[in-house]
Amino acid sequence: MLVVLIFILCIIAFLFIKCGKIAVHDSFECEGAKVTGQPYGALVRGMIAGIFAEVFGKPFQVEETECIAKDDKRCVFEIRQK
Numbered sequence: 001m002l003v004v005l006i007f008i009l010c011i012i013a014f015l016f017i018k019c020g021k022i023a024v025h026d027s028f029e030c031e032g033a034k035v036t037g038q039p040y041g042a043l044v045r046g047m048i049a050g051i052f053a054e055v056f057g058k059p060f061q062v063e064e065t066e067c068i069a070k071d072d073k074r075c076v077f078e079i080r081q082k
């Protein structure tokens with residue numbers, strides 16, 4: 001429930017600034033890829049891009065700038081409108 005509320009608040013904030021960040025803690029996808037040393041959240045990245053494209057009706061670019069797979073504390077996804 002809290003995750004849904006935070007996500008809704010992010011979308012509202014996004015309406016005003018046209019870019020934003022989403023942090024994911026303990027990502028199931030990247031947890032098993034800690035040895036790669038590279039961002040590994042392609043599935044989550046695609047889900048975020050798809051949700052934003054569906055909600056706003058426009059394409060979005062999502063980049064994972066921090067990732068637990070490269071020893072960061074969390075995964076951070078930056079979202080920008082194309």
Ligand SMILES: [Zn+2]
Nearest residue numbers: 030041067075
């Ligand atoms: Zn990650």
